[in-house]
Structures are given as structure tokens and as C-alpha cells.
Ligand code: GLC
């Protein structure tokens with residue numbers, strides 16, 4: 001068993017600050033808005049809150065482009081507001097995680113401005129700047145957000161590297177001076193009483209700097225070459241140094257945004273003495289029930305997911321803890337990705353929740369998920385705000401899709417779907433603000449909102465609370481945190497069933513189909529939670545209703 005750490009008991013919650021709660025009615029969410037809802041987060045059972053970036057930013061990538069690490073962006077409040085948030089959260093047993101964006105800064109950061117203004121400045125070497133070749137960029141890498149990954153520096157033949165938008169120049173981690181500055185900044189924030197960090201895009205800090213052109217893979221003559229700019233050989237030296245300098249002694253929770261595809265490397269990256277506590281990995285995120293291949297047979301979608309999910313769980317047993325999540329600010333809403341549209345309702349949403357919440361690992365809820373918020377497809381591309389959305393749209397047109405088809409595709413897969421303001425109540429603008437918000441509220445807020453669900457004992461919100469209570473029940477907590485996940489009844493199509501084999505044996509079975517399902521089980525001693533009827537164990541079989549989930553021992 002793993003050595004116990006405080007964060008093993010985490011039920012995490014992600015706040016996307018622009019869209020959480022606007023306290024001063026300027027249309028943008030803010031820190032005082034977060035403070036207003038701390039009691040509700042506590043009631044939900046949350047004890048760690050990760051906030052997407054709130055540092056000073058020109059907001060080209062909605063905060064993931066930081067121009068001053070030491071200052072809170074005025075649209076979110078002041079540094080004092082943030083310290084107040086940390087303290088108010090701590091009073092309620094909640095720790096705050098900041099988002100650590102250290103693969104790149106904003107192009108408005110002083111370092112970058114200095115680097116451009118003065119070619120002899122030390123800051124030049126804080127970034128990745130290279131000579132172009134024959135009037136072209138140093139090579140044909142494509143940025144993750146589309147277009148060349150290089151931007152020419154005005155009046156020169158030099159280019160800077162940006163794996164994301166051109167407003168986000170990549171930092172040069174090869175430079176020890178830069179690394180030192182980052183560690184000092186990290187320590188500064190830890191000294192304010194943080195619980196830790198979610199660490200952005202960290203897999204990209206090491207690149208294969210051979211800068212050769214690679215075979216183009218699209219009509220733009222560019223290439224996306226993950227093997228050159230993700231998890232490149234040698235990254236461990238940087239990650240290990242950061243751990244030793246600022247993480248180990250501070251006993252913090254660090255969640256890296258990264259895939260670690262080779263299971264043999266899991267201990268190195270997020271084992272007991274790994275670089276991080278745990279990771280947000282994306283093994284499940286390319287999958288969507290809306291993909292053509294699943295249209296006719298939605299159950300094959302569940303089967304594919306189940307196979308992947310269990311393979312990972314079983315390999316993690318006894319070794320590491322992953323985070324388990326359905327949603328974040330880079331993905332469309334989970335209900336739209338996992339459940340056929342006509343079947344999105346309390347039962348399917350709660351079954352989906354039960355399915356992931358009791359797996360081995362750290363469950364994380366994304367704002368609005370607990371009330372079943374869904375995607376908000378747009379009638380026109382102009383209603384979107386995010387640069388990658390436009391790049392993807394242009395690419396679809398280049399690939400030959402019509403404007404309608406391209407918009408449809410964007411509506412399905414666009415990350416902005418999860419960024420609509422949280423629906424707090426049925427008043428105008430959903431109680432998020434009293435003025436028109438920075439991004440439109442989903443018009444379904446009359447039917448889906450927090451206030452209504454709070455008072456309804458049978459709501460999804462209250463179901464999430466019950467799940468949290470169960471996960472934290474002292475009699476079962478050890479089992480839920482540390483025990484092995486052992487899948488069973490895997491041959492039943494659309495049935496996701498696993499046993500947590502600990503001090504107690506706890507069984508989770510979710511019927512992820514719209515049909516009744518019979519699952520043979522040896523005994524049912526006590527039902528701990530279900531989203532449906534309880535008298536369903538007859539003659540050795542559980543008779544589950546469509547989308548019924550059950551947890552029992
Ligand atoms: C991460 C963030 C995403 C951001 C990108 C660049 O993937 O989650 O929102 O755009 O990094 O910082």
C-alpha cells in the first residue's frame with residue numbers, strides 16, 4: 001500500500017474563473033465570486049479546488065498567457081482577494097491549487113518584451129529564438145493551436161517558438177537562470193498557503209532541438225510532431241530538479257497535465273517519489289459517442305471506453321493514483337460526449353458519475369458537471385471566442401467541409417462548450433451576473449440550475465453530495481482510496497462493473513445502456529448507493545433498470 005498523504009483523500013473541483021461567479025457585475029467571474037460559493041463547495045464534499053489561471057494576463061488564451069506571475073489579474077480581483085480566498089477555503093477544510101503555466105509566458109511578459117527590445121539581454125535566452133532559413137521559419141512544426149509554431153520577430157530574420165498561440169512564447173528550460181526564476185515564483189505562491197498546483201502543458205518543456213523539417217501532414221505544409229515536442233528525452237532532469245527544489249519539502253499536491261503512455265514509467269513520473277503527485281492524462285478524451293463510428297451502436301462506445309479504462313486501472317493497482325475526471329475547460333461537456341443526446345437525464349448523468357467517481361484515484365469534478373450542464377451549440381461561428389476554435393474551423397473548410405458541416409463539427413468538439421457561465425439560478429443570466437456575461441449563458445438555465453437542484457433531494461447535485469459522503473465514509477474510505485480495482489462481468493455489453501477489493505469488498509455496477517440489464521452477483525449484503533430502486537436483487541441476479549447504477553458490499 002502507498003504511504004499515506006493528505007491529498008489521497010482529495011475530492012477535487014475545478015473552477016474556470018471567468019465563468020464561475022461574477023461578484024461585481026462586470027460580466028466576468030472573479031475571486032470574490034468564488035468566496036461566495038465556498039460553503040456550497042464544502043457541502044459538495046470538495047476539499048481541493050484547482051483554479052485555472054488568475055495571474056495578470058492579456059487573455060489571448062483566457063489566462064493561460066501570463067504577463068506577470070506575481071500579480072492577480074484585476075478582472076479577477078487583487079492579490080489580497082486571493083489570499084482571502086485561500087484563508088476562507090482553509091477554514092472550510094479546502095485547499096486551493098493554482099494553475100502553474102510555465103511552458104510559456106505571454107508575449108506581454110517583461111521578460112519577453114526585454115528579450116525583443118534588447119538582443120544582448122539575458123532575457124533573450126529565456127525563450128527559444130532561432131534564425132529563419134531562406135525566408136522561412138526555422139522548421140515546419142505546426143503549433144498545437146494551428147499555423148506555424150514560429151513567429152517572426154519584426155525586422156529580423158529571427159523567429160520565436162510558440163507551441164500554442166503566438167501570444168504564448170515558449171520558455172527555454174535549458175537555461176538554468178530561467179528555471180531558478182520559476183522556482184522562486186513557485187515558492188512565493190506556496191508561502192501564501194496554497195495546497196499545490198495543477199501544472200499546465202508541462203510535457204512540452206523539453207523539445208528535441210534539432211529543428212529539422214519533417215514531412216508535412218496537412219494542406220498547410222506543416223507537421224504536428226508530438227515526439228519532438230512532448231515528453232522529449234531528458235525531460236526528467238528538469239522535472240526532478242523542480243520536485244527537489246520546490247515540491248518535496250512543501251508536501252504539496254501537484255497534478256501534471258500530461259500523458260505517460262509507458263506504464264513502466266508511471267512510478268518515475270507520479271509514484272511515491274515521482275516528479276508529481278498525480279497526473280491529468282487524456283487517454284479517454286479523444287472518444288466521443290458522437291463520432292460516426294459509434295452512431296449506430298452506442299454500446300460499442302461504452303465497451304471501447306471500458307476496455308481502456310480498466311486496462312489502466314488494473315495496471316495502476318498497488319502502484320500509483322491517477323486523477324479520474326470526465327470534464328475540464330478543454331473539453332466539451334461529458335454528458336454530450338458519453339450519452340446519446342435523447343438519453344441525457346438524471347439517470348444517465350448519475351450512472352456516469354458513479355462509474356468514474358469510485359475508481360482507484362482522485363476524483364475531480366468540473367464546475368457545472370454536478371448539475372448536469374451540457375454543451376451549447378452555436379448558430380454561427382462568430383459566437384465563439386477562442387483562437388483554436390477558429391483555426392480548427394478554417395482547417396475543416398480547407399479539408400473541404402461546407403460552412404455548415406464545419407460549424408457542426410466545431411459545435412460537437414469545441415472546448416468552449418464547457419466555458420459557458422455556471423447556471424446558479426433561473427434569473428436573467430442564470431445568477432452568474434446581472435449584466436450580459438463575457439460568454440453567453442446556455443439558454444437552458446431555466447431547466448438546469450443550481451438553486452433548483454439544491455432544494456430537490458432527487459437532483460443530480462444532491463446525488464453528487466451522496467457520492468462524496470460515501471467516498472469519505474470512514475468505514476470505506478481506505479478501500480476507496482487504496483484498494484485494487486478488479487473489473488468483473490466485463491462480457492455484458494454496456495455494463496461497467498468493478499470491485500474495490502480492500503478491507504471491505506465494495507462493488508460498483510453501472511448499466512450504461514437504455515435497456516434493462518441482469519447481472520449475476522453472489523450476494524448483496526448492503527446497498528450503499530443507487531440512483532434507482534433498491535429491491536432489485538432476485539435469485540442471484542441484480543435486475544438493473546436502464547442507466548441504473550448501484551454500489552453495494
Ligand atoms: C493547457 C490548458 C489549455 C491551454 C494550454 C496552453 O492545455 O489546459 O487551456 O490553452 O495548456 O496553456
Ligand code: CA
Pocket residue numbers: 022023024025026027028029030075
Ligand atoms: Ca467580475
